[in-house]
Amino acid sequence: MVVSKAKARKQPEIAFRLPGEQGKMLAAMVGVALVLGLALTQVFHGQVVDMRAKAGQLQARNTAIANENVRLLAARAQVASKTQVAALAKTKLKLFEPDQGQVRRM
Template sequence: MVPNASVRIYRPRQMESIREEHRLKWRLHLSGSVRRFLAMICVVALVVGLLITQFFYGQMMDMRAQAEQLRGVNSQIYNQNVALLAQRARLTSKDRIVAVAAVKLNLFEPDQGQVRRM
């Protein structure tokens, strides 16, 4: 048996009115010019957001490059400091001081028999 064309699925009228109220509640009644204006604002906000993101990305890359340069300079300074500390240790060693004093000032370390303690 084939149903007639005017037969519909039964839905209570309360359900239809609730759905319609819900649909009307969330529907915005805006004119075309206001919708176009809001769309333009959204597009402009998106573009500005992307530009700001790219700006901060560029700043971060510049800071990363500066940090790499500073790291290189810092390692050079560290290596130079180690070399200078080693040179200072060589120059201030007791053997070096005694040798320089003997040559330049004609001073010598006293022997065991020359030192008397009271």
């Protein structure tokens, strides 16, 4: 074993000391900054929560409107069908389809 006789060097200590009044002022400013930071975080969190709730409501409304659109398209297709139009023409307008002999082609 090799034993080193060199002395271990001491690392210089960095001391950051402030006079009493400046230290108290710095501590107060750090405390105020911390409280303001937390308050600002809470405000942003509240806005995010509100936006998520509004997005959920809008998504539900969009789904309801899409379902209503599908229902209305089905109702329109039924009303515009040839059998429905012919039935309404017979009952309300007293119209009928001509027989084969009644149609003349020119």
